[in-house]
Amino acid sequence: MTLKLYHCPRTRSIRVYWALEELGLDYEIEPVPFDRAWFRSPEWRALSPVGKVPVFFDGEERLIESVAVIHYLAEKYAEGKLARRPTDSDYGQFLQWLHFGEAGVGPYVTMLIAQTRLLPPEQRLEPMKQWAIAETKNCCAFIEQSLEGKQFILGDEFSLADISLGYALYLVKISGEAQNILGPRTQEYFARLAARPAWKKASAA
Numbered sequence: 001m002t003l004k005l006y007h008c009p010r011t012r013s014i015r016v017y018w019a020l021e022e023l024g025l026d027y028e029i030e031p032v033p034f035d036r037a038w039f040r041s042p043e044w045r046a047l048s049p050v051g052k053v054p055v056f057f058d059g060e061e062r063l064i065e066s067v068a069v070i071h072y073l074a075e076k077y078a079e080g081k082l083a084r085r086p087t088d089s090d091y092g093q094f095l096q097w098l099h100f101g102e103a104g105v106g107p108y109v110t111m112l113i114a115q116t117r118l119l120p121p122e123q124r125l126e127p128m129k130q131w132a133i134a135e136t137k138n139c140c141a142f143i144e145q146s147l148e149g150k151q152f153i154l155g156d157e158f159s160l161a162d163i164s165l166g167y168a169l170y171l172v173k174i175s176g177e178a179q180n181i182l183g184p185r186t187q188e189y190f191a192r193l194a195a196r197p198a199w200k201k202a203s204a205a
């Protein structure tokens with residue numbers, strides 16, 4: 001079996017790279033430039049059905065959706081390491097936070113990045129930026145409240161849910177609005193995640 005990740009710096013492929021490292025799997029990295037013209041090219045579209053990263057291959061099988069891929073890897077190749085079983089008492093919380101990182105906060109933080117970094121300044125709209133800040137802040141207030149008395153989002157143990165949330169928080173950081181959006185517990189939580197060797201490797205590449 002060959003696990004191959006098409007990885008582009010600063011994008012959601014970091015989640016998959018980070019999980020591959022944390023799970024101790026063998027894998028190949030295929031570097032992809034962050035180039036929106038390339039993402040729309042027929043060559044890239046032949047690999048990526050919606051023109052996005054990550055794209056991941058397990059042998060011949062192609063998968064997209066970063067959170068689905070990290071869950072797949074843990075279940076299929078790491079005996080559920082960093083995941084939870086339906087019989088675990090925190091199974092519901094695990095699934096909630098695993099998906100909140102992309103489905104919950106993801107759309108708002110993506111809009112925030114569009115309005116602070118991705119779009120050329122002449123295409124940015126201040127009301128959209130303010131809306132994205134308010135909605136991201138609303139999601140991050142839930143994270144802040146839920147981190148009370150905890151090292152990681154489920155408690156004392158790091159899990160895939162932290163990988164999912166950690167990438168969303170990274171986008172808040174690089175938007176330049178972190179001071180305005182993240183509470184003190186969430187800032188410390190992100191620093192704890194960012195100190196992990198696997199994060200350092202995945203986010204540096």
Ligand SMILES: N[C@@H](CCC(=O)N[C@@H](CS)C(=O)NCC(=O)O)C(=O)O
Binds near residue numbers: 036051052102
């Ligand atoms: N929900 C998808 C989102 C994928 C996505 O939006 N990727 C961004 C980078 S983080 C992308 O490829 N953007 C390129 C573009 O929109 O042109 C996932 O989690 O994998």
